[in-house]
Amino acid sequence: MRLAATEIKVNLSEIFTSIEGEGILFGTKTMFVRLAGCPLKCHWCDTTYALSFDSGTQYGLDEVKAMISTSLLPNTYKVNFTGGEPLVQHEAVIEIARFIQEKGIRTYIESACFDSSRFAKVLPYIDICKIEFKMKDSGAVDGRHYDNLVRNELECLEASIKAKKVTYIKVVVTNSTDPEEFAGLVARIFKTVQGSKLAGFIIQPSHNVDEPSLERLFSFYDAVYPFYPEVRIVPQMHKMIGAR
Numbered sequence: 127m128r129l130a131a132t133e134i135k136v137n138l139s140e141i142f143t144s145i146e147g148e149g150i151l152f153g154t155k156t157m158f159v160r161l162a163g164c165p166l167k168c169h170w171c172d173t174t175y176a177l178s179f180d181s182g183t184q185y186g187l188d189e190v191k192a193m194i195s196t197s198l199l200p201n202t203y204k205v206n207f208t209g210g211e212p213l214v215q216h217e218a219v220i221e222i223a224r225f226i227q228e229k230g231i232r233t234y235i236e237s238a239c240f241d242s243s244r245f246a247k248v249l250p251y252i253d254i255c256k257i258e259f260k261m262k263d264s265g266a267v268d269g270r271h272y273d274n275l276v277r278n279e280l281e282c283l284e285a286s287i288k289a290k291k292v293t294y295i296k297v298v299v300t301n302s303t304d305p306e307e308f309a310g311l312v313a314r315i316f317k318t319v320q321g322s323k324l325a326g327f328i329i330q331p332s333h334n335v336d337e338p339s340l341e342r343l344f345s346f347y348d349a350v351y352p353f354y355p356e357v358r359i360v361p362q363m364h365k366m367i368g369a370r
């Protein structure tokens with residue numbers, strides 16, 4: 127059952143505008159809507175302050191819309207739903223994304239895709255999807271739940287492409303990421319979707335935690351290149367200029 131918009135509460139971590147520092151749209155002026163709460167436990171997570179659902183401040187939907195309207199800067203390229211994990215509050219994302227699209231601004235979700243049915247509900251209101259695949263060494267989930275996580279990620283990827291959204295993949299790698307496991311995941315991804323439908327495949331080296339060597343990065347790059355020659359290794363660039 128879907129909640130009426132007036133009943134929806136938003137546990138909000140923060141709203142701010144910065145320079146997009148990762149992925150295929152790095153360098154764009156972006157408003158970030160960070161929602162509190164994430165059920166995953168990536169050991170290199172850089173937003174641990176937003177992991178607990180209770181870490182945010184609770185607002186009504188209209189209050190959040192008003193905050194967005196007053197803080198939206200001119201020439202904002204897109205509004206990112208981030209977290210935490212935005213699918214935890216998917217009903218709030220739907221309502222806020224609809225509001226942003228009505229303003230003529232692109233909506234963008236960065237999600238670990240732990241729940242493909244929630245993702246399907248949000249998808250009509252999103253223009254750009256960053257599908258994040260987690261490797262086992264991330265510690266996002268324990269071994270028993272890992273296959274289920276990957277299955278949901280693949281379903282989200284497939285749905286996003288089918289809905290003709292701008293869709294790209296991001297995988298964070300560390301020096302402990304197993305190249306064989308990575309190659310296996312890449313094969314599954316390109317069994318599921320055609321490379322020609324993807325807007326990008328970003329391999330993101332971990333930052334300050336178990337950073338991968340150049341040799342290891344090449345092994346990941348080489349696993350993707352035969353399927354998708356536009357693969358890129360892109361670090362989080364906002365950290366280099368001290369931006370959030």
Ligand code: SF4
Nearest residue numbers: 164166168171210238
């Ligand atoms: S899914 Fe994202 S927010 Fe959640 S623990 Fe992993 S990196 Fe952090």
